[in-house]
Amino acid sequence: MPSASTGASTTVGAASSAPVLDSTSVSVRGVASAPVVDATPAVDTRMTPGGPGYRRMSFALFLAGVATFALLYSTQALLPLISSDFGVTASDASWTVSAATGGLALFVLPMSALSERFGRRTVMTASLAVAVTVGLLVPFAPSIGALVVLRAIQGAALAGLPASATAYLAEEVRPKALITAIGLFVAGNSVGGMSGRVITGWVAQEWGWRVAVGTIGVIAVACAVAFRLLLPAPRHFTPGSLRPRVLARTVREHLSNPLLCRLYAIGALFMTVFGAVYTVIGYRLTEAPFSLPQGIIGSVFLVYLVGTVSASTAGRLVARLGRRGALYLAGGTTTAGLLLSLAGSLPLVLLGLVLITAGFFAGHAVASSAVSHTAQTGRAQASALYQSAYYVGSSAGSTLGAVAFHAGGWTGTVALGLLAVVGVVTITVFGSHAARLQSRRGNAAPAAH
Numbered sequence: 001m002p003s004a005s006t007g008a009s010t011t012v013g014a015a016s017s018a019p020v021l022d023s024t025s026v027s028v029r030g031v032a033s034a035p036v037v038d039a040t041p042a043v044d045t046r047m048t049p050g051g052p053g054y055r056r057m058s059f060a061l062f063l064a065g066v067a068t069f070a071l072l073y074s075t076q077a078l079l080p081l082i083s084s085d086f087g088v089t090a091s092d093a094s095w096t097v098s099a100a101t102g103g104l105a106l107f108v109l110p111m112s113a114l115s116e117r118f119g120r121r122t123v124m125t126a127s128l129a130v131a132v133t134v135g136l137l138v139p140f141a142p143s144i145g146a147l148v149v150l151r152a153i154q155g156a157a158l159a160g161l162p163a164s165a166t167a168y169l170a171e172e173v174r175p176k177a178l179i180t181a182i183g184l185f186v187a188g189n190s191v192g193g194m195s196g197r198v199i200t201g202w203v204a205q206e207w208g209w210r211v212a213v214g215t216i217g218v219i220a221v222a223c224a225v226a227f228r229l230l231l232p233a234p235r236h237f238t239p240g241s242l243r244p245r246v247l248a249r250t251v252r253e254h255l256s257n258p259l260l261c262r263l264y265a266i267g268a269l270f271m272t273v274f275g276a277v278y279t280v281i282g283y284r285l286t287e288a289p290f291s292l293p294q295g296i297i298g299s300v301f302l303v304y305l306v307g308t309v310s311a312s313t314a315g316r317l318v319a320r321l322g323r324r325g326a327l328y329l330a331g332g333t334t335t336a337g338l339l340l341s342l343a344g345s346l347p348l349v350l351l352g353l354v355l356i357t358a359g360f361f362a363g364h365a366v367a368s369s370a371v372s373h374t375a376q377t378g379r380a381q382a383s384a385l386y387q388s389a390y391y392v393g394s395s396a397g398s399t400l401g402a403v404a405f406h407a408g409g410w411t412g413t414v415a416l417g418l419l420a421v422v423g424v425v426t427i428t429v430f431g432s433h434a435a436r437l438q439s440r441r442g443n444a445a446p447a448a449h
Contacts, residue, residue, distance in 0.1 A: 005041040005165060007181065010029045013300075026289065033349065034149070034222075044174060044235060045236075045411070046171075046172055046173055046174045046235075047172055047173050047174065047177075047232075047237065048173070048174045048176075048177050049177055049180065049219045053232040054173075054177075056231070056232060057173075057181075057230075057231060057232050058181065058184050059170065059230055059232035060226070060227045060231035060232075061165055061168075061169070061181075061188065061227075061231070062185065062187065062188035063188065063223040063226050063227045063230070064124060064128065064165060064185075064188065064223070064227045064254045065161075065165075065185050065186065065187070065188025065189040065191070066188045066189075066191050066192035066195065066223050066226075066232075067128060067131075067132070067192060067219075067220040067223035067224055067227070068128075068158050068161045068162070068188075068189065068192060069188075069189040069190070069191075069192030069193040069196065070132055070192040070193070070195060070196035070219060070220055070223075070330045071100075071132070071135050071154060071158060071217070071220050072101065072104065072154075072193075073097065073100075073123050073156060073193050073196055073197065073214060073278075074135070074138070074196050074200060074212075074213045074216045075093075075096040075097060075100075075147075075151065075209075075213060076097050076197060076278060076279060076282070076398075077196075077197040077200050077201050077204075077282055077294075077297060077301060078095045078200055078201075078204055078209040078212060078213070078282075078294075079094060079096070079097075079279065079282055079283065080093075080283055080286050080294070081208070081209040081294065082096060082144070082147070082209055082262055085208075085209065086143065086144040088144050088146075089393050089406070090280070090283055090401055090402045090405065090406060091399070091406060092144060093144070093211075093402075094149050094279050094354040094398050094399055094401075094402040095148050095399070096135050096147055096148055097151075097279055097394075097395075097398045098188035098394075098395040098398045099148045099149075099151045099152040099155065099397045100151040100152065100154055100155035100158075101155055101157030101275070101391045101394040101395045101398065102152065102153070102155065102160075102391070102392075102395040103145075103151075103152040103153065103156035103158075103159070104155040104156065104158050104159045104387070104391045105155075105159075105387070105388045105389075105390075105391035105394075105395060106159075106195045106388075107155075107156040108159040108161075108384045108387045108391070109163060109251070109381065109384045109385065109388055110246075110381040111123060111127065111160040111384070111386035112163070112164060112167070112381055112383065113160040113247050113380070114160070115160065115164040115167065115380050116239070116380050116381075117161055117239055118239075119234060119237055119239070120164040120165070120168035120171075120234060120237060121165055121168070121231055121233065121234055123145050123160045124160055124161055124165060124168075124227075124231075124240055125165045125224075125227075125228050126157065126160065127157050127158060127160025127161050127164075128158075128160075128161065128223075128224040128227065128228075129224065130157035131154050131157040131158045131220070131224075132217060132220045132221045132224050134153050134154040134157060135154060135213070135216065135217030135220055135221075136149055136214065136217040136218075136221075136240055136291040137150060138150050138151065138154070138212040138213050138214075138217065139210040139211065139213050139217070140210075151336075157400075159387075162383070162384075162387040164380065165185055166182060166185070166368065166372050166377045166379075166383040167372075167380035168234065169181045169185065169372070170238055170372045170379045170383075171183055171234065171379070172234060172236055172254075173233075173237065175373070178369060178372060178373065179314060179315040179318060179365070179373075180312075180371040181314045182365065183311045183312045183313070183314045183315055183369060184311075184312055185363045186311040186312075186314075186361060186364060186365045186368065187307075187308040187309075187311045187361075188268075188307045189311075189313045189348055190304045190305070190307035190311060190357075190361055191304065191305075191308055193301070193307075194301050194302060194303075194304025194305060194307075194308075195219075195305050196216050197278075197298055197301035197304075198299055198301050199212070199215060199216065199219070199298070200212035200213065200215070200216060200297045200298060201294050201295050201296075201298010201299060201301070202294075202295040202298055202299070202370060203215050204294050204295075204298070205293060205294040205295040205298075215279050216271075218251060223233075238322040238433070243299070247381070248272055250377070250378035250381045251378075251381055251385065252425050253377075253378065254375065254382050254385055255385070256289075256376065257374070257375075258430070258434065259370075259374055260371060260374055260375065260382060260385070260386075262427050262428075262430070263367045263368075263370050263371050263374070263386060264385055264386050264389040264390075265423070265427055266327065266367045266387065266424050266427055266428070267321055267364060267367045267368065267386050267389050267390040267393065268389040268390060268392055268393035268396075268444075269393060269421070269423045269424045269427075270330070270334070270360050270363045270364055270367070270393070270420070270424060271311075271360075271364070271390050271391070271393035271394045271397060272393040272394075272396050272397035272400070272416070272417075273334060273338070273356065273397065273416075273417040273420045274356070274357075274360045274394070274397065275393065275394040275395070275396070275397025275398045275401060275402025276397040276398065276400060276404070276413050276416050276420075277338075277341075277353070277356055277397075277401065277413065277417060278301075279397070279398040279401050279402055280401045280402060280404075280405045280410070280413045281297075281300070281353070281382075282297050283405060285300065285349075286412050289344060289431075290346055290349075291351050293429075300350065300353065301399075302415045303350065303353045303354045303357050304357060306354050306357045306358045307357045307358065307360065307361035307404055308361075309314055309358075309360075310357075310358040310361045310362040310365075311362065311364070312365075313362075314326065314362055314365035314366050314369065315369075317329070317362060317366070318366055318369075323366055323370055324428050324431060324432050324435075326362065326363075326366045327363055327366055327367070327424065327428045328425065328428060329359075329362070330359045330360070330362040330366065330424075331359065331363065331364030331421050331424045331425050331428070332359070332360055332361060333355050333356075333359030333362070334355065334356050334359030334363070334417075334421050335359075335418065335421050336352075336359075337351075337352040337353065337354065337355030337356035337357075337359060338352065338356060338357075338414050338417045338418055339352070339414075339418075340352030340355065341353065341356070341410070341414060342410065342411065342414055356417075360388070363402045363424070364390070367386070368383070368386055368390075371383060371386045386441060391417075393420075397416075397420075400416055401413050401416060401417075404416045
């Protein structure tokens with residue numbers, strides 16, 4: 001089916017390896033011969049590690065990931081200060097995170113449709129421009145309600161980044177290098193999440209949360225400008241259709257794919273754990289027996305560096321263990337971290353956060369790259385649905401994690417996280433069983449004939 005009828009872009013030229021037919025006839029002693037067939041495969045012009053443009057592309061999308069996560073979670077480490085400033089509870093303050101991730105989840109699919117029509121680079125550039133502009137307005141929010149509204153707008157603007165970026169990579173990078181390229185983008189997310197929280201923690205300790213989020217806004221502006229200057233123009237993008245019926249049909253096709261639905265659920269559940277833990281951890285560390293100052297709490301988010309490593313090495317993990325094996329390992333690592341975090345010792349709590357972070361980013365990189373690999377058409381919509389589920393999980397985790405903490409302390413938050421990991425393992429086991437059944441049916445089919 002042509003891309004215009006599916007809402008999908010197609011890779012042109014680069015993806016083809018069919019022989020090139022040269023219909024020029026040659027003659028021997030005056031007798032015309034059959035056309036000569038040149039069996040030389042077409043050259044794959046998509047980017048590959050070490051090839052032209054790959055390094056610029058990787059760094060540009062790395063910076064986009066830094067800006068996205070730094071802005072998206074700029075208030076998360078500051079929630080105790082925001083609660084104190086506006087006189088609200090932890091659950092109320094957590095909406096400054098949930099509104100941003102919820103806005104992203106709501107708008108990621110429409111923004112992916114715009115990227116099908118107007119191009120990945122154009123949509124990513126416009127999204128960053130709006131998001132950084134709002135980021136410079138956030139410090140002047142007069143009330144908690146105004147802050148939540150601005151954060152929702154910012155999240156909606158950032159929706160143009162995640163799905164468009166993975167679709168851009170799927171079109172412009174050779175398949176064997178795709179998971180590594182996506183892992184680098186996810187690594188940028190982890191650096192952005194880490195630096196945003198660390199910087200805001202120390203700045204807020206001296207000058208308050210408003211100056212802290214303003215600082216993140218300025219950093220994001222610099223990342224956005226560098227991104228636009230560095231990102232190579234797409235060479236394999238074909239504009240699709242904006243017709244609602246076409247978009248709806250493409251979405252229905254993806255949602256009818258059991259494997260894609262399982263990957264969407266896995267992304268949402270992993271992010272539920274992550275959102276819950278990192279929304280609440282600041283409140284836990286400000287209380288006894290830890291009673292840490294804001295700057296030290298912000299520095300705790302340096303454990304995001306572990307996520308940078310685990311995301312960027314996800315390709316090697318899948319090569320060794322397979323996709324489902326990598327997901328089992330990610331789930332087990334996250335579970336171990338949750339259990340360790342229950343300890344009353346700060347070193348053990350920090351080790352628990354390291355394991356949670358490593359498991360989450362590995363699982364996210366594996367699941368998101370599997371979506372891009374599985375979807376043969378409408379990749380932007382497939383990625384958008386994953387991102388939507390992922391950020392719904394973030395919103396749910398932020399809100400439910402705060403509610404669980406209010407009801408049962410840190411133990412309640414950990415219980416919520418463990419329940420989500422059980423969901424990941426259950427879905428993966430079911431997927432393994434479904435794959436075995438499909439394999440048996442495929443082997444039995446020839447015998448039936």
